[in-house]
Every structure is written in structure tokens, then in C-alpha cells.
Amino acid sequence: MSTRNPTHYAHVLTALLLTAPLCAQAGIAPERQTIAENDGWAAMPTAALPQGTTGGSAADAAHVFTVSDRNALIAALAFPDATPKIVRIEGMIDANVDAEGNPLSCDNYARPDPQTGEMYSLDAFLAAYDPATWGRVNPSGPQERARVASAAAQQARVRIRVPANTTIIGAGHGAGLRGAWLDIRPSSTSGNQPMNVIVRNLLLIDSYDCFPQWAPTDGAEGNWNSLYDAISVRNATHVWIDHNAMLDVATDDADAPTYFGRLYQRHDGLVDVTNESDNVTVSWNLMANHDKAMLIGSSDGATADRNKLRVTLHHNLFHDLGQRVPRVRFGQVHVFNNQYSLTNEGATTYGYHWGAGIESQIFAQNNHFLVPEVVTPDLFVERFNGTALHAEGTMRNGISRHARVDVVAAYNAVNATPLDPNVSWTPTLYRRLDPTQAVPILVILGAGPFK
Numbered sequence: 380m381s382t383r384n385p386t387h388y389a390h391v392l393t394a395l396l397l398t399a400p401l402c403a404q405a406g407i408a409p410e411r412q413t414i415a416e417n418d419g420w421a422a423m424p425t426a427a428l429p430q431g432t433t434g435g436s437a438a439d440a441a442h443v444f445t446v447s448d449r450n451a452l453i454a455a456l457a458f459p460d461a462t463p464k465i466v467r468i469e470g471m472i473d474a475n476v477d478a479e480g481n482p483l484s485c486d487n488y489a490r491p492d493p494q495t496g497e498m499y500s501l502d503a504f505l506a507a508y509d510p511a512t513w514g515r516v517n518p519s520g521p522q523e524r525a526r527v528a529s530a531a532a533q534q535a536r537v538r539i540r541v542p543a544n545t546t547i548i549g550a551g552h553g554a555g556l557r558g559a560w561l562d563i564r565p566s567s568t569s570g571n572q573p574m575n576v577i578v579r580n581l582l583l584i585d586s587y588d589c590f591p592q593w594a595p596t597d598g599a600e601g602n603w604n605s606l607y608d609a610i611s612v613r614n615a616t617h618v619w620i621d622h623n624a625m626l627d628v629a630t631d632d633a634d635a636p637t638y639f640g641r642l643y644q645r646h647d648g649l650v651d652v653t654n655e656s657d658n659v660t661v662s663w664n665l666m667a668n669h670d671k672a673m674l675i676g677s678s679d680g681a682t683a684d685r686n687k688l689r690v691t692l693h694h695n696l697f698h699d700l701g702q703r704v705p706r707v708r709f710g711q712v713h714v715f716n717n718q719y720s721l722t723n724e725g726a727t728t729y730g731y732h733w734g735a736g737i738e739s740q741i742f743a744q745n746n747h748f749l750v751p752e753v754v755t756p757d758l759f760v761e762r763f764n765g766t767a768l769h770a771e772g773t774m775r776n777g778i779s780r781h782a783r784v785d786v787v788a789a790y791n792a793v794n795a796t797p798l799d800p801n802v803s804w805t806p807t808l809y810r811r812l813d814p815t816q817a818v819p820i821l822v823i824l825g826a827g828p829f830k
Contacts, residue, residue, distance in 0.1 A: 409580065410443070410465045410548050411436050414619045417810050419660030419691025419713065421619040427573040432617040432658070434546035434577030437463040445469055445550060449476055449536075456547075458540035459566045467550040468581065474537040474559035483536065485589035490528035492521040499525035499590070505638055508593055515595045530590040530606065537586070537607060538562050546577040549828055555582030555624075560606075564613040564654075571655040571687065574615035580828045581623045583609040587630040587645040595639075603644045613654040624665040624827045625649045632670060632728075646670060648703065652710075653677040657687040663694045665827040670701035670728070676708025679737045679764060684709040691808065692717060694818075696826035697732070699725030706734030706763065707741055713806040715744040716813045718822035719759075726751045731758060733786075735765030740802040743786070745772035747818040752776075756789035760798070767799035778816040 404412045413433040414422045422431035435442070442464040444455035455466045475483045489499045497503075504526060508518045518526075539556070541547065541563045549555060561583075565572040588605035595601040609625045612618050627646060636643050649666050651674040652659050666672055673692070676684050688710025695717045697704050704719065705712060719732055732748075733741055748759065756775055760768060774782040791797040813821060824830070 410467060410546055414577070414660060415810060417808050419662065419693060419808055420658045420689040421617055421660035421691070422808055423617075423658045423689070425573065425616075425658070428575055428617050432575055432577060432619045432660070434575060434619070435463045435465040435544055436546065437544070438465045438546075439463075443467070446472070448472060448480055449474055450478070450480070452539065456540065456542060456545065458542045461543040463544040464542075465546045465548070467548055468554045468556070469550045471553060471555055471557055471582070472559070473557045474539065475533075475557075476536070485533075488529050488533040488589055490525060490532050492525040493528060494524060495521045497521040497525060499529045510595055510601065510639055515601070517595065518593055526590050526592070530588070533589050534606065540564070541574075541576055543572070543574045543576070545575075546579070547581065548577070549580035549582070552829055553582065554580065554828070555584065558585050558587060559583070560586055560608060561610045562613070563611065563615050563618055565615065568614050568654065570683075571614045571616050571657060573617050575617045576615070577619045577621070578610060578623060579619075579621045582828055583623060583625045584628050585630045586647075587627075588647070589645070591644055593639065600640055602641055603638070605645055605647045608648040608651045610650045611648070612650070612652045612656045612659055614656060616657045618656070618659045620650060620659070620661045620664065622663045622826070622828055622830060624667075625669070626665070626667040627669055631668060644670070648672065648674050651675075652688060652690055653684075654681070655683050655687050657689050659689070660691045660693075661695060662691070663826050663830065665696045665698070666700060667696075667698040671703045672697065672700045673703050673705035675705050675710050675712055676736060676739070679708060681708070685738065688712070693809065694822050694826060696720070696822050700732075701728050702730035702732075702761075703734055704732040706736060707739035707765075708736035709738045711740045711742070711804050713742050713744070713809065714746065715806075715809065716818050716822070717746045718749070718818055718826070719746065720749040721751060721754055723751050726754055729754060729758070731761035733760045733768060733770075735760060735762050735768045735798060737764040739765045739768075740804055741768045742802055742804065742806055743768070743770040743773070744806075745812055745815040745818065747778075747815050748773070748775045749819065750776065756784040756786050757793050759786050760790045762790075762794070762796065762798060765798065767802045769800055769802045772815050774815045778819070
């Protein structure tokens with residue numbers, strides 16, 4: 380007979396009953412839905428958007444599109460046209476195709492050095508810049524210039540520009556984008572603008588870079604660095620990213636080779652929020668099988684990000700992610716009711732979940748961790764010139780009182796430079812805060828497309 384406190388079941392049942400109004404607006408078609416009042420920073424009323432993020436909900440009939448290939452998607456988005464529009468995606472759209480829809484491989488993007496005409500090849504690149512002969516200096520010369528030209532050719536196909544006042548939504552199960560980079564950014568990159576974009580119910584898989592950059596001075600051994608996030612938010616305000624799935628399938632890191640002693644990393648982030656962006660909510664998404672998940676703030680020197688980068692992450696399922704869940708600079712970031720999970724295999728490449736960067740103000744509430752025993756609570760956090768992180772209501776590997784952990788205290792117990800457990804703000808923009816005991820079942824059942 381179970382000895383679990385009956386109030387535990389009451390918490391779970393109450394949260395389940397409340398899930399539907401949290402996720403949807405009754406009687407309104409999903410493509411016409413706007414973010415609900417108080418649903419995180421993206422619901423923040425401003426002079427330009429007094430109702431918070433509304434996306435393309437005001438689109439007239441002429442600006443509602445259903446698309447099933449790359450050409451139709453680009454035409455429907457019509458960047459930078461800011462007329463309210465709804466773009467419904469049917470099926471899986473591959474971004475790595477030519478104008479006729481024929482698939483493109485990495486070999487198809489290879490270009491010559493514009494100065495010498497020498498064609499890019501990975502074998503030639505590796506031979507030219509092997510640290511044993513080239514040394515620990517950045518690549519230069521014909522193969523590096525050819526790599527840059529080749530990368531530009533791929534970017535021209537996979538970068539999908541999203542204009543203001545747009546809703547992009549999956550029109551059915553299995554709808555999404557393969558190999559694409561959704562770039563939410565205005566034409567002008569000075570300051571930020573109210574982009575007012577909603578991305579929902581999409582499967583976003585295998586955003587990959589055919590031509591990673593070799594950076595021999597990145598870390599003690601160098602690193603391969605890639606471009607193309609699944610979604611990037613730059614110089615933009617009011618973005619709601621909800622009920623999507625983002626993961627690597629055909630381009631799993633486990634299948635990638637090693638060159639110069641380092642993983643040939645073909646991926647960047649899943650959702651990155653940078654360059655003075657603000658008022659973003661990331662809710663009810665599945666993010667899985669990836670290394671770098673979410674970067675909020677691009678560099679320690681980007682001081683224009685101060686008083687911006689306000690982001691909410693709630694009810695997301697973060698599974699087998701290596702790092703940056705999220706990594707934050709400058710921003711006030713509310714991280715609540717998320718489920719973090721790691722398999723034994725995922726733990727072998729695990730770095731950390733919460734990255735406290737310069738002037739960051741992470742406020743973490745009622746998150747649950749399901750991890751191997753070797754991943755102790757002190758490892759949930761990494762400090763990157765940050766000074767503070769607030770975490771309350773955290774549980775690890777259970778839902779009884781014995782599962783409660785103080786993440787910051789655990790970190791401070793084994794690190795010479797402590798983190799202050801107090802930050803300078805308290806979140807107010809949230810519809811409800813579920814008890815941590817309810818998070819595993821709520822999020823596992825509810826996160827992802829069409830949940």
C-alpha cells in the first residue's frame with residue numbers, strides 16, 4: 380500500500396485539470412491564438428503591442444497561407460513585409476533544396492576560393508590547417524576562403540527570414556522544417572524592434588552546418604564552431620515559441636567524426652536570443668538530443684543588452700542536452716516548471732544546465748531533474764562571470780521531500796567562487812506556478828507539437 384501523502388495526488392490532478400486553459404484559448408483556431416495574458420515576458424504589454432505578442436492573428440483571408448515546400452514558404456513569408464500573416468506548414472519541408480526542389484548535399488554547396496579558384500574540399504582543408512603543421516593560429520588562405528564561400532552558399536538556402544506580425548504553425552502532425560534556420564530579425568539591426576512573431580506546433584530537426592569553422596584557440600585544444608540555430612531571435616521583441624519539438628536525427632553528434640582531436644560539431648543552438656532582444660516566452664517545447672540548447676546574450680561585451688533579454692522558459696521538456704539550458708548574460712530570465720532529463724548516454728557528454736553569465740539574473744522555480752546519480756545538483760550550474768542565481772523548489776529523481784535540493788548551496792559547497800542565491804528581481808508575469816511534484820507528468824505528457 381502506498382504511503383505517499385494524498386496531497387501529492389491532489390497537486391497532480393489539479394495541475395492536469397488546469398493544463399488545457401494554459402495551453403490554448405477555447406473556441407479560437409490555433410493559428411489565430413495570441414499569447415495569453417501574463418504568459419511570461421512575451422505577454423508584456425507595451426505601447427506598440429498593448430496585448431503582448433499577437434503574431435499574425437489579425438491576418439485577413441488573403442494573408443493566410445498553407446505551404447508544403449521551401450519556395451512556397453519563402454513566398455508566403457515575403458520578408459520584410461510586415462502585413463499580418465499566418466503561414467500554415469503541411470508535412471516536412473526540407474530547406475536544403477535547390478530552386479526546383481531537388482535535394483542538396485554538402486558537396487553541392489562547395490565553392491572555390493574567389494581569389495585563386497581552388498575548390499573547397501574537407502580533405503584539403505584538414506591537410507592545410509592541421510595544427511601539427513599549421514600551428515595554433517586561425518586558418519587563412521585558399522581553403523579557408525573557399526570554406527567561407529561554401530558556407531555562404533548553404534546559408535542562402537537554409538536561412539528563412541521571418542517578418543514582423545507573423546504566425547508560423549504546423550497544420551498537422553509531422554509538420555515542420557528539416558535543416559532550416561528560422562531567423563527572427565528585422566531588416567535594421569540597430570537596437571530592437573517589436574517583431575511580434577509566434578512559432579507553434581512545428582517539428583524542427585537537423586539544423587546543421589556543412590562547413591564548421593576551425594577555431595584553434597577556442598579552449599585548450601581548439602573547437603569546431605558552427606552556424607544556424609533552429610530558431611534565432613536577434614534585435615527583436617515579442618516572440619512566443621510554443622509547443623514545438625527540436626532535435627537532431629540524421630545529424631546526431633554521436634555519428635559525427637573527430638578531426639584535430641575534436642568533435643566535428645555541425646550544430647549551433649536550438650533557440651538563441653541575442654542582440655538586444657526582449658520579451659520572449661519559450662513554452663511547452665521538447666528539446667532533445669543536442670549539445671548547445673539556448674544561449675541568451677551573445678557576449679560579455681554586448682552591454683547594449685542590459686535591461687533587455689527578458690525571457691521566460693516554462694513547461695519545456697529538456698532531454699539529453701549537453702549545455703546552455705539556458706546560458707544567460709545580462710537578462711532577467713524566469714525558468715520555471717521545466718522537466719530536465721538525462722539518460723546514462725546523455726550524461727557522458729553533459730556539461731551543465733543553467734549557465735550564470737555576466738550580470739545574469741536567472742530566477743528558477745519548481746523545476747524537476749531526472750538524471751543519473753553521477754549528475755549531482757552542483758553540476759546543474761556553471762558560472763561564466765555571473766554572480767547570482769536564484770533557485771527554489773527544485774527536485775531531483777523523485778517527488779517526495781527527500782528529492783528536494785538546494786542547487787545554489789550545492790554549487791557553492793564545491794566551488795571556490797560562490798553564487799549569491801538572491802537576484803534583484805521577482806517574476807510577476809506567469810499564469811500559474813505548478814508544484815514541482817506535478818512537473819514530470821505534466822510536461823512529459825504536454826510538451827511538444829499538438830499536445
